[in-house]
Amino acid sequence: MRVAVLGVGVTKFGEHWESSFSQLFVEAGSKAIVDAGVDGKDLEAIFVGNMSGGRFIDQEHVSALIADHAGLTPIPSSRLEGACASGGLALRQGVMAILSGFHDVVVVGGVEKMTDILSEDTTETLATAANQEWEAFLGMTFPGLYALMARKHMHDFGTTREQLAMVSVKNHANAMNNPNAQYHSAITVGDVLKSPMVADPLRLLDCSPITDGAACMILASEERAREFTDAPIYITGSGQASSALSLHDRKAIPVVDATSNAAREAYRRAGKGPKDIGVAEVHDAFTIGEIVAIEGLGFVEMGEGGRATEEGITQMGGRIPVNTSGGLKAKGHPVGATGIAQAVEVTLQLRGAAGKRQVDADVGLTHNVGGSGGTAVVHILEKG
């Protein structure tokens, strides 16, 4: 399979008190349209990832809101939701829409406006991505769920508290070179270990922040892409899997089986394997998330994620640089936008347009997780 990426655009990630939800989407979309060199009338459909417009901004039906605000009516516009994997789902639907022959040029995007409500309400809304009846209603939050995964990973595999911190240190360092990142602050392992405890063993600097932001891409069929560019980046693999919504129902607490299942499908479709991947954006909503991700994606053996991080394999210049954008931790995590923002970063890397954070790669991967692992979406992108 080959679907071309014609253009990409992101807003700055952070607190956008003076931009509305739809303004954020339109800003990212406009950048992607300009980057693609397409005209509004070339666009045939919109697929938007959004986790909880209904609770963050009291607005469902955001698909029509966005099409309307962007001046793109009457083209079809659909919202995809899979908690923090909503963006990845939108990307996958856009790919399917093109490969089905329904559309030749589509917008895929993601957007979330999380700072318009009180932070305790934000935490409660994020907890709706967990199982309401078995987890959230009983007081479990996302830091709590990931803390359980971290503690069990430490117990089973000897992963250290410091190794968790090193994920955050690396991603903050990477974000220093990403002008659109929410944080531009280099941190040390000591800073992480001194930061306030959130859910033992996870501390504040192990956790991704609350973020407003949007990201968009213009995708096209291979034939149609030739009108606009000689050397597009191609999406060559897409995988998606589901798993038990509740952490306690998984086969193993520190293993996100949806990740390995989604990766298997994506590798198969692309005809690639973990060894072919030169750069990856993975779902580090919490530091432990990146460690279990690089294991689930096959970059390192099960249980080796902490040690691999300490050895620098995932750093800039390492064997497989991970989260060159700064990741969810330091770039920010506007939940519905994250899956698209990951693919934007990989596109820039493969184009050689990633500025000071540029790495050398021909094949890249994105990995987007919903909840504590109930959904995972993996995409593989390649140079043309």
Add this chain to the structure above:
Amino acid sequence: MRVAVLGVGVTKFGEHWESSFSQLFVEAGSKAIVDAGVDGKDLEAIFVGNMSGGRFIDQEHVSALIADHAGLTPIPSSRLEGACASGGLALRQGVMAILSGFHDVVVVGGVEKMTDILSEDTTETLATAANQEWEAFLGMTFPGLYALMARKHMHDFGTTREQLAMVSVKNHANAMNNPNAQYHSAITVGDVLKSPMVADPLRLLDCSPITDGAACMILASEERAREFTDAPIYITGSGQASSALSLHDRKAIPVVDATSNAAREAYRRAGKGPKDIGVAEVHDAFTIGEIVAIEGLGFVEMGEGGRATEEGITQMGGRIPVNTSGGLKAKGHPVGATGIAQAVEVTLQLRGAAGKRQVDADVGLTHNVGGSGGTAVVHILEKG
């Protein structure tokens, strides 16, 4: 385009205080699986329409919840949302998933659990399908928006209060023969006109109810379908369009341009026109909704919807029976499930399996609207 419908299933529509959200989905899904004669392991993906799990049951990420509860993990599961058109969007994504070559057999479904919260909160949640900033925040509700459409339609085209009532009378009569309908109560024009005023000119019996329910279909590629049946019903057309989210931003208040735009695409893909349609399920969330629908779909001329209803064109035995199931008005309107439930009814009609409400038709149409017309989805189904 041809995608086969292998099986269909619905729950009874109504107040389900003893069934959970996911139980409803699994009940409808199990019926569809049995009807299709497929095995769980044949299923490759789930697309679920749901408007507001986040607000009705404090649960986003319902896609994973459903896959989990149904025992269908690790297959991919995605939620589509477009307000009351969510089910229609899920159906369309399932069609695309098959035509893209990604999947051969998929579940498309819709589900909503609306009675777990207070009815005033339900009204507020439904209003999130309108424009929050320009409509809902200012106190506008859905009966109010459709009342404006009704009043303007009466003004512009001479549609009468009695003609609106006749939609409801017809749909309640049809529901008498649908065992899964929420209401089994024949009503008269007089009953409608004496029912409590909700938003002038719309009265209680002009409005669809608050409903719990789910509906599912098993779709398959044409080749794969042959393993299971000699004579499937085929989906041969799919259309979707967006329009201004706010009623005041439309070109004309009593015209849902998203309907005519979606219909044009669906007719084009199917190679059919309005005259070919022998049975239709349309979005009668309010009585005026059915009148503007039959105009937008081209069954009657613009402005003639009221008179056509009075003449009996849309009754059982009329030129084009509309809402043989009882429609949203009398069958019930679990918002995320409605778009799928419509296609279930048309499938039953085309199979000749609609019991006492059977009509004679080779081609059927479904028409699902989000909000006051910000989204519309139209599908065309045919005998094989």
